[in-house]
Amino acid sequence: MRRVTSFAAAIVAGALTLTAWWLEGGPRTTLSRRPVVAAVLIALGLGVLLTGASGAVAALGDTLYPSGSFAEGLRADLSATSHALIRLRVWHPAIAVTVGALLLLVTPRLVQTADAPGQRLARLLIVAVGAQLVAGLVNVALAAPIWMQMVHLLVADLVWVTFVVFSARLLRVDA
Numbered sequence: 001m002r003r004v005t006s007f008a009a010a011i012v013a014g015a016l017t018l019t020a021w022w023l024e025g026g027p028r029t030t031l032s033r034r035p036v037v038a039a040v041l042i043a044l045g046l047g048v049l050l051t052g053a054s055g056a057v058a059a060l061g062d063t064l065y066p067s068g069s070f071a072e073g074l075r076a077d078l079s080a081t082s083h084a085l086i087r088l089r090v091w092h093p094a095i096a097v098t099v100g101a102l103l104l105l106v107t108p109r110l111v112q113t114a115d116a117p118g119q120r121l122a123r124l125l126i127v128a129v130g131a132q133l134v135a136g137l138v139n140v141a142l143a144a145p146i147w148m149q150m151v152h153l154l155v156a157d158l159v160w161v162t163f164v165v166f167s168a169r170l171l172r173v174d175a
Helices: 002-023 034-064 070-078 084-088 092-112 116-141 144-168
Strands: none
Touching: 002 034, 002 116, 002 144, 034 084, 034 092, 034 144, 070 084, 070 116, 092 116, 116 144
16 A cells, blocks of 8 residues: 555656646657657656665564564575564665666766756756665665654655656657
């Protein structure tokens, strides 16, 4: 249920972002003008959504079964007797680092050289992904206190909104 909720929240946030984009005069978008770029953006978007869903599961495990320290949490993550939510926590960092690395590597290559706003959005997305990876490391190091989970979620929302606007910019009709 929590994964469905995180997907629904991401879809709503994406729809609201695009609505604001278009209300501010952002151009219409199309998938057919640049099909390879569209396919890459769809794959990356699904990766970001999967990262968010695994983060929701990890946050639930951290909230219901808090660890006193990093070492205690790691022992619980690797123990066969731990609750399933605790054992699933290890997947989120692995997925997040993989998707984050792909975003950092692929994002700059998708933008056309002459597209200055696209270049700025690419840089913003790279900074947001870097900040999110740092926030994730701090979250793990502090054994996931609620306040840090909220900071991590805020930066995740920034990554998602920036990714949606970046994608809309690259898939505009006049590109």
